[in-house]
Amino acid sequence: MSRAVLSIGSNLGDRQAHLRGVVDAFAPWLVAVSPVYTTAPWGGVEQDDYLNAVLVVDDPEAGPWEWLRRGQELEQAAHRVREVRWGARTLDVDVITCVTTDSAGGATPVRSADPALVLPHPQARHRAFVLVPWLAAEPEATLEVDGRARPVRDLLAELDPAERAAVRPTELTLGAVSR
Numbered sequence: 215m216s217r218a219v220l221s222i223g224s225n226l227g228d229r230q231a232h233l234r235g236v237v238d239a240f241a242p243w244l245v246a247v248s249p250v251y252t253t254a255p256w257g258g259v260e261q262d263d264y265l266n267a268v269l270v271v272d273d274p275e276a277g278p279w280e281w282l283r284r285g286q287e288l289e290q291a292a293h294r295v296r297e298v299r300w301g302a303r304t305l306d307v308d309v310i311t312c313v314t315t316d317s318a319g320g321a322t323p324v325r326s327a328d329p330a331l332v333l334p335h336p337q338a339r340h341r342a343f344v345l346v347p348w349l350a351a352e353p354e355a356t357l358e359v360d361g362r363a364r365p366v367r368d369l370l371a372e373l374d375p376a377e378r379a380a381v382r383p384t385e386l387t388l389g390a391v392s393r
Contacts, residue, residue, distance in 0.1 A: 215274040216324070217245070218281045219310040219355070221335075221344045224292075225255065225264040226304045230386050232292050233267055236307060237388045239288055246270040248347035250386040256343065261302040266381070267388055268310075268347040278312040278324050282331050285309065310335045310344060311357055323358045334358050345370040346381040 224232040248268040255261045285307030292305035311334040312324040326333040338344045339359050348355050349366050356363040
C-alpha cells in the first residue's frame, strides 16, 4: 500500500476545470484535498498566475511509479506541453512524497534518485505553493529532508515571508472527500 502527496497546478485554459479533473480522476483513492490557492508563477518565466492545490491519496495497489503514471496521463489528457522549463501549463501533477505501508502497519518513506521520479521531491521544501496547500490538507504533515522527517509547518516557517504571502487563498473548491 502507498500513500502519496500530489501537488497540482494549472495556469492555462480553464484552470479550475483542469484541477477538478485531477480530483475526479483520483476520487477512488482520495484521502484529503486542500483548498485552492492562487500563486504567482515560479521560475522567472513571464506567464499568468497559477491555481494550486494538494491531494493526499492512498491505494493498496499503487506505488510511486503508478502515482506518476496516473498524473502524467492526466497531464497528457489536458494537452500539457513541455517546451519551456517552468513555463505555462494546462496541468502539472507532481508526486511530492510517497510512503509505503507494510502488513504490520509500518510506514517507510520511498526514496528515489531516478531522474524521472526523484522522491521526496527535491524542491518541495522550498516552495510555498506546495507547502501551504499541503498543510491545509494535512495539518500534521511531515516531509523527509536530509534523511529525517521534518514538519511541513516548520519548513513553511523557514521560507521568506513574501513567498508565503504570495500563496493566496481563493473561494474555489475542488469537492469534498467522500471516502
